[in-house]
Amino acid sequence: MIKTDVAVIGGGPAGMCAAIEAANAGAKVIVFERSRNLGGQLVKQTHMFFGSQKQYASKRGFDISKILRDQISQNKNITVMTDATVIGMYEDGVLTIEHDNKYKKVLPRATVVATGASEKFLPFNNNDLPGIYGAGAVQTLMNVYGVKPGDQVVMVGAGNIGLIVSYQLMQAGVKVNAVIDAAPRIGGYLVHASKIRRMGVPILTSTTVKTAHGTECVEGVTLVKLDENWKEIPDSEFYLPCDNLCIAVGLSPLTELMWQIGIEMAYVPQLGGYVPKSNKNMQTSRPEVFVAGDASGVEEASSAMVEGRIAGLNAAKFLGYYTTDTDSKLADYFEQADSLRSGPVGEKIRAGLKLAELD
Amino acid sequence: MRIEKHPILTFEKGETVTFTYNGTVYSGFKGEPIASALHANGVRTLGHTHDKHRPRGLYCAIGNCSSCLATVNGKPNVRICVEPLTEGMVVTQQNGRGVLKK
Numbered sequence: 001m002i003k004t005d006v007a008v009i010g011g012g013p014a015g016m017c018a019a020i021e022a023a024n025a026g027a028k029v030i031v032f033e034r035s036r037n038l039g040g041q042l043v044k045q046t047h048m049f050f051g052s053q054k055q056y057a058s059k060r061g062f063d064i065s066k067i068l069r070d071q072i073s074q075n076k077n078i079t080v081m082t083d084a085t086v087i088g089m090y091e092d093g094v095l096t097i098e099h100d101n102k103y104k105k106v107l108p109r110a111t112v113v114a115t116g117a118s119e120k121f122l123p124f125n126n127n128d129l130p131g132i133y134g135a136g137a138v139q140t141l142m143n144v145y146g147v148k149p150g151d152q153v154v155m156v157g158a159g160n161i162g163l164i165v166s167y168q169l170m171q172a173g174v175k176v177n178a179v180i181d182a183a184p185r186i187g188g189y190l191v192h193a194s195k196i197r198r199m200g201v202p203i204l205t206s207t208t209v210k211t212a213h214g215t216e217c218v219e220g221v222t223l224v225k226l227d228e229n230w231k232e233i234p235d236s237e238f239y240l241p242c243d244n245l246c247i248a249v250g251l252s253p254l255t256e257l258m259w260q261i262g263i264e265m266a267y268v269p270q271l272g273g274y275v276p277k278s279n280k281n282m283q284t285s286r287p288e289v290f291v292a293g294d295a296s297g298v299e300e301a302s303s304a305m306v307e308g309r310i311a312g313l314n315a316a317k318f319l320g321y322y323t324t325d326t327d328s329k330l331a332d333y334f335e336q337a338d339s340l341r342s343g344p345v346g347e348k349i350r351a352g353l354k355l356a357e358l359d
Numbered sequence: 360m361r362i363e364k365h366p367i368l369t370f371e372k373g374e375t376v377t378f379t380y381n382g383t384v385y386s387g388f389k390g391e392p393i394a395s396a397l398h399a400n401g402v403r404t405l406g407h408t409h410d411k412h413r414p415r416g417l418y419c420a421i422g423n424c425s426s427c428l429a430t431v432n433g434k435p436n437v438r439i440c441v442e443p444l445t446e447g448m449v450v451t452q453q454n455g456r457g458v459l460k461k
Contacts, residue, residue: 146370
């Protein structure tokens with residue numbers, strides 16, 4: 001049995017920040033990461049981040065990942081286990097992991113769940129054809145491994161991910177034939193939308209996928225226009241060729257582990273689906289289990305990092321690792337989280353978080 | 360299908376290795392996922408389903424969705440979107456569930 005003060009499940013932006021904060025407060029931390037490297041999805045984010053200086057604004061995601069990784073490797077209180085998938089969470093606090101093809105047990109005194117999210121899918125005919133990829137997969141192929149996902153792409157989803165990935169596709173030399181969205185309005189920031197429009201890519205709203213075509217791989221797609229009630233308009237179908245149909249229709253929190261120990265959950269569409277209820281300290285209905293990042297509700301990497309810091313500090317505090325600057329740091333992080341979710345852009349998230357509040 | 364020039368990124372490439380996929384010899388970079396090397400070689404259909412024999416490719420590319428399972432060096436159900444490529448790997452398309460050898 002491996003013992004530690006704090007187990008952090010997931011080494012993405014939220015998990016890395018949680019580990020750093022808990023370790024700086026004095027707790028011994030192990031980070032469990034299922035892939036070969038820390039960084040999570042930051043490693044494929046080539047765009048510059050928004051927010052303030054504290055949230056690494058105007059730095060690119062993969063550079064932020066490097067900064068956090070360096071801080072972790074220099075921190076004596078943090079052990080990193082990569083290729084380590086947490087597969088079970090038990091009511092007595094034990095975690096079971098698969099590491100190096102072996103089954104191992106871990107007994108932490110507190111746990112931060114920072115498992116992230118998985119990509120949502122869309123129902124349409126032939127939606128299982130090869131060449132129909134999630135937007136994250138497209139980013140991984142082209143931004144991490146330098147492989148073009150296709151020669152011509154139709155992007156499904158005009159939220160920020162769809163818009164940003166469309167731009168990244170063009171940077172990689174791939175033609176984007178259109179960005180479509182079932183909603184009547186573009187969901188992402190207009191600054192991203194105008195950038196790709198200027199490059200000649202049409203953004204078609206009130207449009208959805210009817211059928212993908214192809215035998216072994218996708219070769220094209222039939223699209224259809226929707227009316228104000230999101231019903232298909234008869235005879236409005238049209239065809240676009242593509243060898244990559246990129247699906248950017250949102251993410252669902254990865255919450256399986258929390259279900260396993262009966263943590264109180266809530267269905268919150270604004271946050272991507274079922275999320276654990278938590279208080280503002282990111283503490284769940286199991287007091288020794290904290291949550292951060294997309295696993296607590298899908299937002300973006302900046303708020304995931306702030307949530308990670310809040311969860312890490314509180315996990316340490318829960319175990320008695322309380323330093324003179326714990327409270328001032330927490331106050332700062334709460335303020336940063338509020339500011340990231342302020343204004344009309346954060347309205348949906350704020351409404352969602354209210355529904356996920358732990359009484 | 361490799362990106363030759365990129366305005367922001369430089370790609371660290373491992374040494375070139377060769378591997379086989381369904382008996383055909385391909386080359387890729389050591390350490391990149393098998394599926395990435397296959398994709399760069401134009402191979403995007405990675406298997407067929409056990410019931411309706413529909414073609415399967417990758418979907419998430421980060422080991423979440425199990426759409427890319429293949430047999431690697433005799434071991435079935437390997438997620439080749441995250442499995443690192445090594446010299447001489449024998450990768451075969453899996454049609455259906457795959458069989459564990461005793």
